[in-house]
Amino acid sequence: MKSIGELERIRREAMTGIGPRVARTRVTFVVHMGTDGLAAGARDVMMAILDELRRQGLTDCLVTQTDVTGLHAKPPVVDLLIPGHASLTYTRVTPEDARRIVVRHLVAARAAVGQ
Amino acid sequence: MNSFYRAHVLVCAGAGCVSSGCKAVEQALWAEVSQQGLDEEVKVIQTGCVGSCDQGPVVVVYPEGTFYRKVRPEDVPEIVEEHLLKGRPVERLLYKDESSELVVSLEDIGFFKRQRKIVLRNCGVINPEDITEYIARDGYEALGRVLTEMAPEDVIDIVKRSGLRGRGGAGFPTGVKWGFTAKATGSPKYVVCNADEGDPGAFMDRSVLEGDPHSVIEAMAIAGYAVGSNQGYIYVRAEYPLAIERLSIAIKQAREYGLLGKNIFSTGFDFDLEIRMGAGAFVCGEETALIASIEGRRGMPHPKPPFPANEGLWGKPTLINNVETYANIPPIILNGPEWFAGIGTEKSKGTKVFALAGKINNTGLVEVPMGTTLREIIYEVGGGIPGGRKFKAAQTGGPSGGCIPAEHLDVPMEYDSLVKLGAMMGSGGLIVMDDHTCMVDMARFFLQFTQDESCGKCTPCREGTKVMLDILTRITEGKGQEGDIELLEDLGKTIKNTALCGLGQTAPNPVLSTIRYFRNEYEAHIRERRCPAGVCQALFKYEIVQDKCRRCGLCQKACPAGAIEESVEELDLIGEEPAMAGAAEAGAGVRAGVATAVATRSKRKPLVINQDKCLKCGVCMRECRFQAIARV
Ligand SMILES: Cc1cc2nc3c(=O)[nH]c(=O)nc-3n(C[C@H](O)[C@H](O)[C@H](O)COP(=O)(O)O)c2cc1C
Ligand code: SF4
Numbered sequence: 001m002k003s004i005g006e007l008e009r010i011r012r013e014a015m016t017g018i019g020p021r022v023a024r025t026r027v028t029f030v031v032h033m034g035t036d037g038l039a040a041g042a043r044d045v046m047m048a049i050l051d052e053l054r055r056q057g058l059t060d061c062l063v064t065q066t067d068v069t070g071l072h073a074k075p076p077v078v079d080l081l082i083p084g085h086a087s088l089t090y091t092r093v094t095p096e097d098a099r100r101i102v103v104r105h106l107v108a109a110r111a112a113v114g115q
Numbered sequence: 116m117n118s119f120y121r122a123h124v125l126v127c128a129g130a131g132c133v134s135s136g137c138k139a140v141e142q143a144l145w146a147e148v149s150q151q152g153l154d155e156e157v158k159v160i161q162t163g164c165v166g167s168c169d170q171g172p173v174v175v176v177y178p179e180g181t182f183y184r185k186v187r188p189e190d191v192p193e194i195v196e197e198h199l200l201k202g203r204p205v206e207r208l209l210y211k212d213e214s215s216e217l218v219v220s221l222e223d224i225g226f227f228k229r230q231r232k233i234v235l236r237n238c239g240v241i242n243p244e245d246i247t248e249y250i251a252r253d254g255y256e257a258l259g260r261v262l263t264e265m266a267p268e269d270v271i272d273i274v275k276r277s278g279l280r281g282r283g284g285a286g287f288p289t290g291v292k293w294g295f296t297a298k299a300t301g302s303p304k305y306v307v308c309n310a311d312e313g314d315p316g317a318f319m320d321r322s323v324l325e326g327d328p329h330s331v332i333e334a335m336a337i338a339g340y341a342v343g344s345n346q347g348y349i350y351v352r353a354e355y356p357l358a359i360e361r362l363s364i365a366i367k368q369a370r371e372y373g374l375l376g377k378n379i380f381s382t383g384f385d386f387d388l389e390i391r392m393g394a395g396a397f398v399c400g401e402e403t404a405l406i407a408s409i410e411g412r413r414g415m416p417h418p419k420p421p422f423p424a425n426e427g428l429w430g431k432p433t434l435i436n437n438v439e440t441y442a443n444i445p446p447i448i449l450n451g452p453e454w455f456a457g458i459g460t461e462k463s464k465g466t467k468v469f470a471l472a473g474k475i476n477n478t479g480l481v482e483v484p485m486g487t488t489l490r491e492i493i494y495e496v497g498g499g500i501p502g503g504r505k506f507k508a509a510q511t512g513g514p515s516g517g518c519i520p521a522e523h524l525d526v527p528m529e530y531d532s533l534v535k536l537g538a539m540m541g542s543g544g545l546i547v548m549d550d551h552t553c554m555v556d557m558a559r560f561f562l563q564f565t566q567d568e569s570c571g572k573c574t575p576c577r578e579g580t581k582v583m584l585d586i587l588t589r590i591t592e593g594k595g596q597e598g599d600i601e602l603l604e605d606l607g608k609t610i611k612n613t614a615l616c617g618l619g620q621t622a623p624n625p626v627l628s629t630i631r632y633f634r635n636e637y638e639a640h641i642r643e644r645r646c647p648a649g650v651c652q653a654l655f656k657y658e659i660v661q662d663k664c665r666r667c668g669l670c671q672k673a674c675p676a677g678a679i680e681e682s683v684e685e686l687d688l689i690g691e692e693p694a695m696a697g698a699a700e701a702g703a704g705v706r707a708g709v710a711t712a713v714a715t716r717s718k719r720k721p722l723v724i725n726q727d728k729c730l731k732c733g734v735c736m737r738e739c740r741f742q743a744i745a746r747v
């Protein structure tokens with residue numbers, strides 16, 4: 001180990017590896033994975049979210065599922081839980097939509113606060 | 116490459132869970148996750164002890180923190196299919212609290228909720244075999260800061276101001292000890308970690324080494340810098356193979372990352388570590404004996420002074436601290452001494468890890484702020500006493516400690532208040548006893564341990580504890596004499612004052628403290644030949660109460676010793692034909708049998724227990740449907 005800077009770099013990389021266990025989360029994506037959700041392609045939606053998070057290098061997000069069957073919403077459904085905000089629900093989400101949701105809520109938000 | 120997994124499945128791989136079969140569960144998880152095509156989303160990780168070892172194998176699923184207990188490999192497909200694929204927790208594997216409500220998340224379980232984790236901050240959270248996970252949790256940052264920003268005196272000053280005291284037993288102020296070693300003249304100097312952990316039942320040090328070995332390595336390097344040493348030794352008992360293995364892996368990785376070795380953080384500071392295995396004798400945990408053992412001599416204590424700080428390993432200045440003491444150091448450096456001093460009580464700062472054992476619902480490892488009351492630990496963290504039984508006493512400090520009776524349940528758990536009650540913190544063993552425990556027998560048990568472990572070097576310990584043990588044994592056998600209690604007290608005090616090392620000096624503690632709080636129990640044994648808790652076998656016998664006995668013969672069948680015999684003479688103790696009401700109350704399965712037995716009762720001879728054959732196992736008493744067997 002040469003310097004604090006090097007340690008810090010390793011730490012930041014390693015954060016991704018333990019994120020879901022310890023991280024304070026900025027946004028939680030809840031993908032509805034009931035029978036109707038799965039039939040409508042909720043898994044692809046979830047994979048798209050995960051992939052986009054990886055692509056953008058975002059580690060402070062959680063992706064979880066629920067098995068509630070949305071009686072009032074058209075599947076696939078994705079809820080966004082943002083601490084300190086009312087939750088958002090997207091319905092009839094396609095994998096492409098999912099990527100856009102990630103970019104819009106995380107990447108754009110990060111750019112806006114100048115991070 | 117950024118590897119983001121949406122779910123982390125942690126499999127506890129602490130020694131407790133290893134023995135209950137966590138390896139098979141982990142393998143099943145790997146297989147099933149890949150079978151279901153979830154490799155890219157779900158990560159399976161082995162961690163150190165989560166703390167609730169009686170619930171093992173334990174599996175925790177993040178991000179939700181879902182706590183699964185007693186997981187078997189057969190349960191794995193359901194966890195993967197239901198939870199990881201569909202997001203539905205598997206209810207039957209969840210934890211049920213005392214009110215038998217299902218608790219999903221680890222954070223909501225009483226056992227975890229009341230804890231505050233500093234020492235165990237990473238245990239059960241990270242993979243102990245992966246240094247990057249430790250680094251992700253701010254690992255080695257404290258070392259980096261110390262080496263690049265602080266002078267050795269500053270480090271010692273921080274440790275002093277934190278108020279940290281040694282967790283190995285005596286509670287000596289850690290910063291002061293570091294100061295002595297730094298000032299001592301002589302070179303080279305050594306830094307030693309005492310991981311002997313001889314107190315039976317205690318396993319906090321083992322858990323730290325198994326679950327977070329880098330915290331100790333980092334702290335020892337910091338200590339090395341502070342006292343001016345470049346070489347450390349970790350003395351681990353050979354009975355801890357898993358701890359030794361994880362520690363070896365951790366040392367190797369730390370070297371690879373340049374966190375041990377030469378020129379750490381380009382500051383010119385060198386430090387390296389070696390593991391030394393202990394022979395497993397209790398006395399080897401005593402620091403002077405430990406030093407002798409590392410040097411390859413027999414593990415026997417020598418008188419102090421000289422203290423190890425001045426003349427330790429190979430006669431050189433040596434710093435010795437306990438595992439848990441070291442594990443506190445990195446957080447103290449990172450968060451500041453004021454932060455640490457803000458936790459705990461006036462004279463005992465920070466937290467303490469306890470190993471809960473005995474008659475308590477949640478056994479395992481818990482970490483709570485110093486000053487938490489015994490009542491809170493037993494009832495809120497520990498979930499109370501099984502079977503709704505009454506709390507009688509708790510033994511703290513293991514065989515060197517003493518007991519705390521029910522009237523002191525509200526004692527704050529800190530060094531000084533425990534000493535005032537005649538107990539001590541020790542390494543944090545906490546054995547809970549209910550009203551079925553005989554305190555004389557308990558004292559005898561602990562004294563037997565220390566007597567066996569006495570190294571024999573000094574007479575008070577070698578001979579004195581033997582005499583005490585003989586007296587205790589005769590009391591429990593119903594052969595106690597008037598004056599025995601006073602004799603025990605005298606001997607105990609003499610041994611405490613004259614024994615050479617801490618082993619002998621503390622050996623009488625369990626006896627003295629049980630006499631202090633439960634003198635009446637000693638008196639009952641001696642004067643009335645009675646064991647109030649019904650434990651000492653010589654002091655009670657089983658008898659058949661003839662006017663309750665229906666002569667059904669159940670006890671006779673159950674007795675493993677064939678001790679229940681038909682009496683030669685007919686004791687005509689039973690009057691009229693017994694009512695069937697009694698039989699109706701009996702369990703459905705035996706009802707028919709009992710009914711015929713009652714019908715034939717008069718033809719049978721009375722049953723009696725042959726005391727010469729009886730093993731006092733109590734089986735007959737449990738078997739009898741009519742409460743016709745009494746312990747007298
Ligand atoms: C008989 C006996 C056994 C001991 N066993 C241990 C032990 O297993 N682990 C330990 O850390 N300290 C043990 N100690 C205390 C050590 O002598 C020493 O005080 C301690 O390691 C210092 O570290 P600390 O200041 O961090 O507590 C024992 C002491 C005695 C008298
Ligand atoms: S089981 Fe009870 S009632 Fe039946 S013979 Fe034995 S002591 Fe008597």
Ligand code: SF4
Pocket residue numbers: 657673674675676677678679724728729730731732733734735736
């Ligand atoms: S206590 Fe055990 S050994 Fe003694 S009589 Fe009863 S069953 Fe037999």
Ligand code: FES
Pocket residue numbers: 127128129130131132133163164165166167168169171173
């Ligand atoms: S070893 Fe698994 S919980 Fe302690």
